């Protein structure tokens with residue numbers, strides 16, 4: 001018996017990286033998994049992600065382990081498409097118990113995204129991918145959860161949303177992630193009376209294929225071992241984050257809501 005047997009979970013951005021780890025962990029606990037992504041084979045963009053795959057998609061990986069999964073291609077920036085995604089999950093399984101609004105990320109280089117010189121196109125793109133996508137997804141899922149008067153919502157911020165980079169770069173991403181953390185606090189107040197918990201995770205530097213291939217080589221810290229900035233002296237793994245998602249998705253966290261939980265090994269931003 002898994003702690004999520006009979007439950008339905010929706011994870012966005014689940015084709016690779018952290019979202020894939022969340023989807024697989026929740027499926028391992030017995031949940032039926034809606035795996036949503038703008039590209040269900042996005043792992044092909046990074047060699048390390050592709051090498052980590054044990055089947056052709058996250059959906060196929062879950063099914064190979066005996067779980068139930070539904071793949072949905074969706075751009076979370078598109079409000080109507082997000083509504084259609086949630087309607088599809090409800091048509092298939094009649095409920096949503098857990099939402100992990102994980103889709104998002106940064107675009108552009110830190111050097112080109114300083115707070116005083118932000119390109120409007122990049123600002124719009126990153127705000128839509130992260131903040132708008134999160135709000136659209138939470139709104140659509142909340143409607144379904146309210147009817148059942150229970151549910152667990154997990155949003156995704158970042159250390160970048162808690163403290164600025166030393167040089168003011170990646171400001172668009174930091175601002176969008178800070179907004180997600182604060183939106184989460186409002187959502188927790190709104191949904192608390194319905195028995196729905198809403199919490200946010202704020203990962204530090206997690207060694208996904210994308211981070212290792214793009215962010216670290218291009219960062220202002222590229223000549224320094226990033227692990228030196230972490231109290232635990234190592235970068236995070238996707239499993240480090242998936243364990244916290246398990247806590248927030250199960251009854252272990254029934255009296256936790258409106259929290260923003262760093263998962264950063266004690267990172268000090270340099």
Ligand SMILES: NC(=O)c1ccc[n+]([C@@H]2O[C@H](COP(=O)([O-])OP(=O)(O)OC[C@H]3O[C@@H](n4cnc5c(N)ncnc54)[C@H](O)[C@@H]3O)[C@@H](O)[C@H]2O)c1
Pocket residue numbers: 012013014015016017018019036037038039042043074075076077102103104105106129133156157158159202203204205206207208209210211
């Ligand atoms: N990896 C880290 O160190 C780290 C740190 C802090 C926060 N985060 C956050 O965690 C989340 C996942 O990070 P990751 O490192 O696994 O990223 P990633 O880029 O490897 O994976 C993100 C996934 O989201 C999908 N996606 C992107 N835009 C989308 C859209 N508009 N609609 C639907 N799907 C979309 C991508 O196709 C991809 O599969 C992101 O929100 C990211 O900002 C990551």
